Amino acid sequence: MRRIAVLLTILAVLSASVFGVEYKTIEELDGKNIGVQTAVLYEELIMDRVPNATFQYYTMPNDMILALQSGKVDAYLIEEVSFGVQKKNHPELTVIEEPAGYINATCIIGNNEKQDRLLSELNEFIAESWDNGLLDELYDYWIADFDPVNDTCDITGFTGENGTISVAVEGGYEPFSFISNGNISGFDVDFICRFARAYGYTPEFFEVPFEAIAPGVETGKYDIGMNIVVSAERNETGTLSDVYYTTPIRLVIMGESENEPTFFAKLADSFYKTFIRESRWELFVQGAGLTILITLSSIIAGTILGFLVYILCRKGGKIANSITNFFLWLIHGMPTVLLLMILYYIVFGSSRLSGTWVSVVGFSLMFACSMIDMLRVGCNAIGKGQTEASRALGYSEGQSFFRIILPQAAQHFLPIYRNEVVTLIKETSVVGYIAVLDLTKISDLVRSRTYEAFFPLIVTAIMYFVISAVLTKLVSLVEHAIDPKRRKKDKILRGIKEEE
Secondary structure: OHHHHHHHHHHHHHHHHHHOOOOOOHHHHOOOEEEEEOOOOHHHHOOOOOOOOEEEEEOOHHHHHHHHHOOOOOEEEEEHHHHHHHHHHOOOEEEOOOOOEEEEEEEEEOOOOOHHHHHHHHHHHHHHHHHHOHHHHHHHHHHHOOOOOOOOOOOOOOOOOOOEEEEEEOOEEOOOEEEEOOEEEOHHHHHHHHHHHHHOOEEEEEEOOHHHHHHHHHOOOOOEEEEEEOOHHHHHHOEEOOOOEEEEEEEEEEOOOOOOOOHHHHHHHHHHHHHHHHHOHHHHHHHHHHHHHHHHHHHHHHHHHHHHHHHHHHOOOHHHHHHHHHHHHHHHOOOHHHHHHHHHHHHOOOOOOOHHHHHHHHHHHHHHHHHHHHHHHHHHOOOHHHHHHHHHOOOOHHHHHHHHHHHHHHHHHHHHHHHHHHHHHHHHHHHHHHOOOOHHHHHHHHHHHHOOOHHHHHHHHHHHHHHHHHHHHHHHHHHHHOOHHHOOHHHHOOOOOOOO
16 A cells, blocks of 8 residues: 555656646745746745745746746746747646736946936937837737747848947847847847937847846946846946836746647657758857857967967976966866956956957967966976986977977877867857857757757757867877877988988
């Protein structure tokens, strides 16, 4: 009987995770796991009603769907307008009837010389758009009657006499901002494009994670950040525009779905939506190209920089080596994404250097540090007698290093160098935090449109494997070419005059 009871309990748990548990009120979620997107602050609306609930934070809204389906969360919070889009793709989703609350969305204005002017103009445009019905028109087009396949946004016709404005959008959040037919589109994009045409600007859009929008704007990197939820704390620290849309917040739970398609039908549909529709395969190619560009540029620049620093410090004094060691400790000890964000938002915060080249700078510094360590290990493995013997044969200090020491040291550090190349390729996957549309970021954006995870994630992983295999093969060829055991006899004797 005990075994039967245990079996029935397991089946009950599995049934709850597959078919969902029907919740009628918000209070029934107390003590449960609730998903929420990072930095949107929706959890504050219900904290007092579910004090024992655990909130789990996700970067992308559509990741919460997968978490709900797999039972990692029991419900998640999202705007009603976005749930409408999700419901079309996942009819099994439903909501608790009572809204969790209501939020007002505004624009956050960059902390730079344009701030006062943009704030005044945006507020004026928002007021006019409420009066003349433009915001209602945009709401009906992008939200009430949203068609993710056919709805388009006009991103042309800018005069630009008042310059360019940089606009931070999430880029993976239908219907507000998303990639359609290779171009940025959505409610927020359409709104800013109309504003730019009315006030003589040319907008430049940057797709960044939602949690990075406000910090980027507050450091002056972007002029405008979209879809910022109003809160008392944000009013204290940020410069917010007037409200340009209001929406209820819903708690999404699992419901029931009729006429569930077969596994192979869903697989075929997922493949079509991921690669064929809107020629999205081209996005993966572009993302892979950018990943390769960042990787190769960083490897080349980092190798050269690390080698030069090592040469300068090889015979340097204590001060030079102390400074070098400090920077090695600083860069090695800092998480990659944190280093990139410091470079992008602080060091190059006031410049227009793109996220791509900021990434190259960051990864070049990291690879240069690794290169210095590798050269130290390799050269220290060669006995001092080698240098002494070469000097006795008449070689200069430089000739001894480049002809005798370095070729032997390379045999020690090239295997490590090969591993560092693979590590660098994998670390480039975080550049999406600074508005770079690399391979991983493209995968996220495609998932945000298709509401599918299998093909975007699997294909992205395969492409990283291919890139890693090609680059490591190139390093292996170099390692093979300089292996002294493979040199021919005439090469070994070159430079030595044989006695007759």
